[in-house]
Amino acid sequence: MTLDDRLLDVRGATVRYAPGRAAVDGADLRLTCGRVTALLGPSGSGKSSLLRAIAGLEKLDGGEIRFENNVWSAPGVHLPPEQRRCGVVFQDYALFPHLTALDNTAFGLRGGSRAQRRAQAMQRLIAVELEERAHAYPHQLSGGEQQRVALARALAPGPDVVLMDEPFSGLDRRLRTDLRATTARALRQSAAATLLVTHDAEEALALADTIALMSEGRIIQTGAPDALYLRPASLTAARLLGEIEVFDATVSNSHAATPLGGAPAPGFADGAPVCVLVRPESIQVRRADGDGALATITERRAGVGQLRLVCQMSDGREVMARTLLSARHRQGDAVRLSLDPDAVHVISASAA
Amino acid sequence: MAVNPLMRQAYPVWPALIAAIACAAPLVAVAALAVSGEWTGYLTHLWSTRLPDYLLNTVQVTLISGGLALALGSGLAWLVARYEFTGRSVFEWLLALPLAVPAYAAAYGWFDLTQAGGPLGMLPTVRGATGAGLILGLTLYPYVYLLAREAFSGQSADAYEAARTLGARPREAFLRAAMPMARPAIAAGLALVVMETLADYGAVAHLGAPTLTVGLIRAWAGEGATADAARLALMLVAIAFVIFALERGQRARARQTSASGRRRPARRIQLPPVRGLAAAALCLSPVLLGMVVPLGRLAYRSLSAPVTRDLVSAAQNAVLLAVIAGVLAAILGLAAAYALRTGTRSGAVAARVAGLGYAVPGAVAAIGVLAILGLLQSWMDAAWATLFGGLFPVVLTGGIAALIFAYLSRFAAAAIGPADSALSRVTPALDGAARTLGASANETARRVHWPLITQGALLAALLVFVEVLKELPATMILRPFNFDTLAVIAHNYASDERLGEAALPAVLIAAVALPPMIWIARRIVRAEAVRAEATGAEAGR
Numbered sequence: 001m002t003l004d005d006r007l008l009d010v011r012g013a014t015v016r017y018a019p020g021r022a023a024v025d026g027a028d029l030r031l032t033c034g035r036v037t038a039l040l041g042p043s044g045s046g047k048s049s050l051l052r053a054i055a056g057l058e059k060l061d062g063g064e065i066r067f068e069n070n071v072w073s074a075p076g077v078h079l080p081p082e083q084r085r086c087g088v089v090f091q092d093y094a095l096f097p098h099l100t101a102l103d104n105t106a107f108g109l110r111g112g113s114r115a116q117r118r119a120q121a122m123q124r125l126i127a128v129e130l131e132e133r134a135h136a137y138p139h140q141l142s143g144g145e146q147q148r149v150a151l152a153r154a155l156a157p158g159p160d161v162v163l164m165d166e167p168f169s170g171l172d173r174r175l176r177t178d179l180r181a182t183t184a185r186a187l188r189q190s191a192a193a194t195l196l197v198t199h200d201a202e203e204a205l206a207l208a209d210t211i212a213l214m215s216e217g218r219i220i221q222t223g224a225p226d227a228l229y230l231r232p233a234s235l236t237a238a239r240l241l242g243e244i245e246v247f248d249a250t251v252s253n254s255h256a257a258t259p260l261g262g263a264p265a266p267g268f269a270d271g272a273p274v275c276v277l278v279r280p281e282s283i284q285v286r287r288a289d290g291d292g293a294l295a296t297i298t299e300r301r302a303g304v305g306q307l308r309l310v311c312q313m314s315d316g317r318e319v320m321a322r323t324l325l326s327a328r329h330r331q332g333d334a335v336r337l338s339l340d341p342d343a344v345h346v347i348s349a350s351a352a
Numbered sequence: 353m354a355v356n357p358l359m360r361q362a363y364p365v366w367p368a369l370i371a372a373i374a375c376a377a378p379l380v381a382v383a384a385l386a387v388s389g390e391w392t393g394y395l396t397h398l399w400s401t402r403l404p405d406y407l408l409n410t411v412q413v414t415l416i417s418g419g420l421a422l423a424l425g426s427g428l429a430w431l432v433a434r435y436e437f438t439g440r441s442v443f444e445w446l447l448a449l450p451l452a453v454p455a456y457a458a459a460y461g462w463f464d465l466t467q468a469g470g471p472l473g474m475l476p477t478v479r480g481a482t483g484a485g486l487i488l489g490l491t492l493y494p495y496v497y498l499l500a501r502e503a504f505s506g507q508s509a510d511a512y513e514a515a516r517t518l519g520a521r522p523r524e525a526f527l528r529a530a531m532p533m534a535r536p537a538i539a540a541g542l543a544l545v546v547m548e549t550l551a552d553y554g555a556v557a558h559l560g561a562p563t564l565t566v567g568l569i570r571a572w573a574g575e576g577a578t579a580d581a582a583r584l585a586l587m588l589v590a591i592a593f594v595i596f597a598l599e600r601g602q603r604a605r606a607r608q609t610s611a612s613g614r615r616r617p618a619r620r621i622q623l624p625p626v627r628g629l630a631a632a633a634l635c636l637s638p639v640l641l642g643m644v645v646p647l648g649r650l651a652y653r654s655l656s657a658p659v660t661r662d663l664v665s666a667a668q669n670a671v672l673l674a675v676i677a678g679v680l681a682a683i684l685g686l687a688a689a690y691a692l693r694t695g696t697r698s699g700a701v702a703a704r705v706a707g708l709g710y711a712v713p714g715a716v717a718a719i720g721v722l723a724i725l726g727l728l729q730s731w732m733d734a735a736w737a738t739l740f741g742g743l744f745p746v747v748l749t750g751g752i753a754a755l756i757f758a759y760l761s762r763f764a765a766a767a768i769g770p771a772d773s774a775l776s777r778v779t780p781a782l783d784g785a786a787r788t789l790g791a792s793a794n795e796t797a798r799r800v801h802w803p804l805i806t807q808g809a810l811l812a813a814l815l816v817f818v819e820v821l822k823e824l825p826a827t828m829i830l831r832p833f834n835f836d837t838l839a840v841i842a843h844n845y846a847s848d849e850r851l852g853e854a855a856l857p858a859v860l861i862a863a864v865a866l867p868p869m870i871w872i873a874r875r876i877v878r879a880e881a882v883r884a885e886a887t888g889a890e891a892g893r
Contacts, residue, residue: 057784081787082795088788094781098803107799108789157790 006033008054008161008193012063013073014217015049023049025217026063031161031193036184038196038204040240041214047197048091050214051163054195055088056081067160087154087192089164093146095138101125101149102134108157124152127186144175151183155190162187162194168203180206201241205229213237229279230343234351238277245283245319247276248349256346259293259313261339265346273349282343283321285309285335292336295319300331311337365699368691371684372705375761378720379589379712385582385723394580402567406584409481410563410591413556414549416485417492421545424489424638425496426538430526431635433504434512436620437628443635444501448494448873450642452865454822455491456554456843457858461646462487463559464653464851471649481561488549490642495548496541498876503534536602543599544710550592551713551762553825554843564588568715569825578722585716592711647862654856662841667860670821670837673752677759678817684760685767685812686805689775709765714826717758721830725754751832758826763819767812774808775801811875814868821865 008031015024024046031037041047052058054065056072056079064074072079087108095104106121125131128148138146147167154162167183168176184207187194198204204211205225212222213236221228221237232238235246249256251268256276260283263276286292298318299310302325309321309329319337329335395403432444450458462478465471478487508530515529516522531538556563562570564584572581623631688706691699712720732744778801786796824839831840838857845854 052784055784055788057787080792081784082790082792084788085790086788088784090781090785092779092781094779094785096782096785096800096804097777107786107791110790153785153789163788 006068006160006193007031008065008067010050010054010063010065013050013053013060013065014062015046015053015058016061017049022046022061022217024053027214027217027219029195029212029219029222031195032210033160033193034191035209036187036194036196036207037210037212038198038208039212039214040198040201040204042240043199045214046217047199047214048165051088051165051195051197054161055086055163056084084161085157085159086161086163087157087159089147089150089154089162089167091165091167091169093138093150095141095146095149095153097138100135100137101130101141101145104138104149105153105156107153110157121152121156124156125149127155127189128152128182143170144179147171147179148182151186155186155192158190159192162190162192164194164196166198167196168198168200176203183207205241211241213240215240231345232277232347234347235275235277238345243280243320245278245280247278249274249276249346251346258339259315259317260319260337261292262341263339263344263346264341268346268348274346275349275351276339277345277347278339279343280308280320280322281306282340283319284338284340285311285321285323285327285329286338288334288336290336292338295335295337297329297331297333297335300329311335313337365691365694365696365702367684367687368699368702368706371688371760371764372702374684374757375706375709375712375764377724378717378758378761379708380720381723381727382582382585382589382716382720385579385719385726386586388579394577395583398567398584402562406562406564406567409556409561409566410550412481413485413488413561413563414546416482417488417549418542418546420486420489421493421496422538422542424493425541425545426500426531426534428493428635428638429497429500429504430530431631433501434509434620435623435631437623437631438625439632439635440620443632445870445873445877446639447497447635448876449639449866449869450491451494452818452869453491453643453647453862454554454824454839454858454865455488455548455552456558456824456839456846457650457862458491458642458646459484459487459555459558460842460846460851460854460858461649464855465645465649479559479561484552484556484559484561485549487555487559488552489545490638492545492548493638493642495544496538498873499537499541500534503537504530508533539599539602543595546595547592547711547713550588550595551715551825553715553828554839554846557843558846564591565713565715565825568719569828572715572719572829578719578726581715581719582723585713585719588713589711589716592713596708596711643862647859650855650859653852654859657853657856659856662836663838663857663860666836666838666841666857667864669835670839670861671864673755673759673827673837674817674820677756677763677820678813678815680756681760681764681767681816682771682809682813684764685769685771686775686809688764688768689772692772693775703768707765707768709761709763712762714758714762714823715829717761718826718829720761721754721758752835755827755830755832758830759816759820759823762823762826763816766815766819770808770812770815771805774805774811777804777808807875811872814872818865818868818872821861 010027010029013024013027014022016022027050039047039050049058053060053073059078060073060075062075065072071077072084096107099107102118102121102125105124106117109117109120122131122134125134128151130145130148130152133141133145141149168179171179196204196207208225210222211225211228213220213228215236221233228237229241232241238244247258249258251265251272251274252270254264254266254268255262256265256274258276265274268274293313295311295313297309298312301308305325307323307325307327307329309323311319311321313319321337323329428447432440432447466473466475466477468477511529511533512525515525520528551565553565553569557566564587568581568584568588571577571584684706688703692703729744736742736744782800783796786800791799822839824843827837827840831837838861842854842857
């Protein structure tokens, strides 16, 4: 058996704050030690509640959470949070205001002398490049420094599970990129199963080995980042990971016809209503003398390394496409649009 | 907000329920006693004799003291919050110190100075409703000052600046933007002043302005009828609750107005030297008039007074009572604050009921405790009679325990505020952090909560300590036989026109109350500075 086989298993977890709609409504999730799982969903989807339930900060109203062979939460069972060996990085970091960075980091360490514990905590601070700020109090630290102390503190006791609740949300973009790298390195060194709760698809794609998509209290799809991006199981799942174009179509001969061309639809019966999902970068934009459906560029906006085009087709429908920034398209140009048949994904209309 | 299960488990509501019962029981007992028997007879009698006078005096004294405290408190708060001048950082806390002076001590001092033949005999003698109102206003204005200053240095300053950029002149901006924003805070301070004025006995009795509280004590002492006193007490409570309700109405508005925006320190305007000196003089005057002058006079008078053994034991008693009440009030205040934190309905109700206490004048609380004791006695007598025949052999007087009970029912409310704001530093996420790092609920309380709340708890305890030290009417009514406090012997000498001997205990009260009051005032001022610095640093990033 390898480390990878140690599992945190969440089955049918339900958290209800008040009678009525549940915040977490039968969520299934599996975290593997040594891997990072991102829990991605819009705000209000129940991500934080699920995280808190795993940490033992909320009781389950249904379902169960077990780690290896131990039941952590189930109806009538609630292992107190201090016995779960879960390190949590809270959204606002929750650093203890009366303790220095070093003492915050040493808070969860047990056993050994005080000097040993402090030395151990210092190692953790060095790992996040904060040894110089060890004796500063939280209010003297910048947001990024606070985040790193929170991470060092959560990792210090050597937890089996690390839970991070929107850990980069309060930081500016550049800092976020730096911290992501530091965080990824620190997490890789620990053998813990990590859950990263976020509403930022880019963050999930950048950090996670596995992504779980959450919507309205349920986990709607789990998988590798690229698989989820390219082959979402539903329209909701597709939208959580980025912009998407949707074409309604009917299958004939294992093909779904769209205004931009046919898409392979293997496994669907003839006449089945389907949705063809296309990411904007999979829509090929060619000059008007090429192949494809005729359209006019109505909006052109330069982004980071890419060009975002809104194209109006002859039937009035607007389609979004992304090309390289270097592509020479101008507003008002007539272009032809077609699909990259390898990059489209067809789902049943009922899954939309 | 959702109920956090960690909180629900870790913090029981029952201590707060005890606090709530301690505050509510005397009130209920007063009400029950007041309407017992032939209760309209006494009031009808009183209405045709002294009640109109009591009511008139109460209204006059309250209007004058409230008006003076409002003008002094909010005016000085604006000066200190918005302008920079010589000595401003000292005046910031110095202006709160008259709270350490019991109103009756100031009354003795001023009366002694201005009576015919006194050193300031050429001035009109400080007496009657006007005199009492002025004395109470001068010693109680810091309630308005402290709360208004905080409001003026925060959001209200932003509103003022916004109004100026929209073309309002300073005066207009103050009246139309700054004042409305600070109004809930000022109203809260003013309500405290009015409550204290209604509760005062020593000053109004000495200066000959018999208010309802004086009438209540006369009913209890002169005619010895607790039930009659309870009838007046109920009337007093009714007035206090109207004030309370008005203030709560303002507070509901405060929630709406404080929702947005980051607090930052307002930049103060530097006053030119001459106007700066004028501002300093303005700040100095209430401190002189409310504290230095009357205490100076009393100190001078007490030079010739003998130190008796009575005085020493009275001082010990006073400090002992104040310490016990302070510690217990801090505990009850924390209990109420924790109960609020559980987010449960019973917790919120308990904390709110305990918070009503500050509307209960000390004399009323004392009569309530007497009523409870009377009730217990009659139950005991009845039980004893059926079991053994005859009366219960012990007469329940309650002693010090009853006194502490009355203090708590009045002052536990004062401890809830500081305890709650101390506890607000302990966010639920901190609990979660500590627990997930392996600390049990008890360990979390010890390693996270305790270090964060000790200062707030100390503040609460000291506030109550100072209040109990100054307290007179409840102590007079409930003190055990031969048990005197400084306040009681000062009052007894003063009412015998022996001001020379009343001076020393009165000065001693202020002397004991001043050091904690200085600590309290400086801490309140500094806490804000730290908070402003923290948010400022965050904003600067």
